[in-house]
Amino acid sequence: MPQESGVAPPGRSLSQGCVLCHQGAKMVLFVTGRCHRTCWYCPLSRERKGLDVVFANDRKVSSPPDIIEEAENMSALGTGVTGGEPLLVLDRVVEYASLLKEHFGPDHHIHLYTALAPDEPMLECLRGLVDEIRLHPPHESWPCILDTDFARSAILARRMGFSIGIEVPALPGIGDLAAALPLLDFLNINELEWGETCAAAMRERGFEPEDGLHNAVLGARQWAEELSADQKVHFCSSIFKDSVQLRERLKRIAANTARPFDEVTDDGTVVYGVLEPAGTLGGFLESLDEDDYVICEGRVEMAWWVLADNADRVPGRKYVVERYPNRGMVVEVTPL
Template sequence: MQVLKTGFHSWCAGQLAEGCKRCVQGRKLVLFITGLCGQRCFYCPVGEKKFGHDTVYANEWKLGHADDPKELLEEARLTEATGAGITGGDPLVKVERCCEYIRLLKREFGKDFHIHLYTPLRLVTEERLKALHDAGLDEIRFHPDLDDRTLWPRLDLAKRFDWTVGVEIPAVPGYARQIKEVIDFIAGKVSFINLNELELSDTAADHYKLDEMGFEPKDSASYGVKGSDVLGRRMLAYAQKKGLPAHFCTAKLKDLVQVKNRLKLRAESTALPFDVKTDEGTLLRGCVYLRGLEPGARTKERVAMVPEAERIRFLSELKARLADAGVPEEKIIIDVAHARLIIPRSVAQRERKLLRSHGVPALVEEYPTADALQVDVEFV
């Protein structure tokens, strides 16, 4: 078993876990099952709008109701997912929801739809693990506390079930001793360890401490923490010597491979006939926004203040005016959620004077995600 560089900006010793193989293809849906968690990891990147709140997301799509996860199934179809990774928060806070969703996904997409789950050890019991196993969970990844090994023996409970067991932890600079202790403890007990490059976060959650602890980005273009990549590769070599298959997952892999591939798959499913798809997985399109609801400060809040029925009425009237002015009706798409009409870029450029008299026209580059996160907006 050698330490080798992969073709997707990471290093591994031994075989990648099945969940990782599908992840790098962009075919793993990220299922954020709840923001509730009893753990307070100082490096947890989860944003304050999610952490501590019982909310569910399928990739970037917030589910309207946890007990009616229709958005989950639609997101899986749109991204051509062949599996899902369940995360949080701590999924075991809502273990019944986890089991329900696992059964739903397996029923909808077949037994080969690969599902893995991340959890700290705080709520691990044989009963909860059995429920997950019986529901059809394929792979479980534990996140042991690096500063307190009291609960580490709970890892042994997972070996009682027929599934893949792994450990996943960040490569925290200054924690070489603790990471070696984890590797020593799990070698021969689990199938693999994943070491993640530690990344800074913009979260305002109270327990997040990386900034005040003095951690810095490795360069101006990355959220990766200085020293984490060097430590990660050192620990990978240590795991290899212990005979433990290991993978060091970099920030670059997540951004340039995993997310990019997932975005490109979703773009293929959601792009309008006149949208331009980029190699980065973004969409180029023209838009006409309702006045006062164009992109800017607190856009989401401003849009939310206008009742949906009113937005539909205003946008329908705007579409009719543009159609009367000669814009082909089939090239005017109403987007109620973002208070805009979507049109070809060529129309936005050619008819900008006309469009300005009715709304706020713009050339937009955005992600093909449910939240339509914008990369660039140029008002015309």
Template sequence: MGGKMVLFVYGYCDQRDCFYCPLGENRKNVTDVYANERKVESDADVIEEAKRMDALGSSITGGEPQEALDKTCRYISLLKDEFGEDHHIHLYTGITGGRENMRRLAEAGLDEIRFHPPLELWGDMHGTEWEDILYIAREEGLTPAFEIPGIRAEREFLEFLDEGAAEFCNINEFEMSDGNYRRMQEKGYELQDGHMSAVDGSKEAILDEMGDHERVYFCTSVFKDAAQHRNRLKRMARNLRRPFDEVTDDGTLVYGKTLSLIHIS
């Protein structure tokens, strides 16, 4: 939880145009690379950022990482060469990619691939390339899984889990962001009362229909922001602290304190 470095490798996603894509202006349709929030200028920046937070692994994301496969594989190999096989790496993708891509990713050192199928196919994925790629990925040595936005409940994902095609299904609470709020509002979505980003109306139905499955994991927007991000900051702070610094619960450093007061009567 918050132990992985997030490596954003590519901001384009030419094969998808999801109305709920959360990418903002500084990430959408760019070729820049970011390690957590740090813009990468060299391979050394990636390694340094992972060391700063004592990363347990890395999450490869975009855009669409498979559309920049050479670069994606190079970074996977870079991380594995530096930190070894125990540095767990997963990749988030919105396309199937095919066997050759799965083979190249596995050879580079990828451990796990999380698929995000198009919303319009939910409920009709059996017998399509989205079913095939789960078995292909496993044959090539990868752990296949789903990671999807919590737009609505869909039992077909549970069927893939029970059939052994996918290992687990992560569901992220449906959110609005600076990058998607206009298109989201055009589709009729609104924020939950009292929330900065969570969308109204889907969480309860998803939990009712899918939440009891032992390999379905629902991540709320509050948990992601308050827990995962904070833990990432705390890992960094523990590595950067000086002997006299203190790490707060929020992952910040306190480096100046009043130690005592003189009482004058």
């Protein structure tokens, strides 16, 4: 089976971007949903695809300081710049990368995904700001990859001091990219994933999900095996992204943002109790320390076990919330 990114076996080395992703230490900076290509396998959500929006992790960015705040919230050691097509907004990439390097220092590692083949003027704009470039040549170009601008861009980028690689989903015919390996520092293969916006295209091509629990497409691991023997090739499974990269990133955010009464789970989510009072609370809040609760829009949030122990004492609607840290997505709500 292909070796998954995150743990490098003897003789192999991961790109620095992959090492930091494995640690959950990379912020994901989505700089635009605009793209010049219409890849049938693109998994972007409807909230991002084709839209000129910016997100730092799952937080919508309204101004550059939001990016620094999100990076600080997770003690980020680096940033992955993605889209859409980031180089369609090159000035934005330069602005944000400069901001991150100035704030966190030159060791803040930045890698960038692009489905363009950046030329020398583009690369000159990125030099000193972006450390690692991950090219995404279109599927139809793989059989003749050495005759494409992507090959020429890889040679030029390496000469200019960038770490350069290709990152693509596992698709039939991926073995054609073996010809490009001498030009690269790494080749990352992501397990092909089923998504809401690409499901119809997947069905048209006869693909189906591997099971009912995960987004992986049946057969993707086997296609990746065509290149699994090469030391520069790394495979990143759908499960790995969900169970390791995301979890570790959430844990870093939770460590910096959890309130004294939040319980942080092994998955990096936070759990707390919510009381929507009905009538007076009879001195209940006065019995708690000021760090034991907060009042948000008329609701009282507190340690879930304190609320559970006093459920019969206080009138109103009571429930337990599990959500991503820093007021992120709600995972589950359980009535008490």
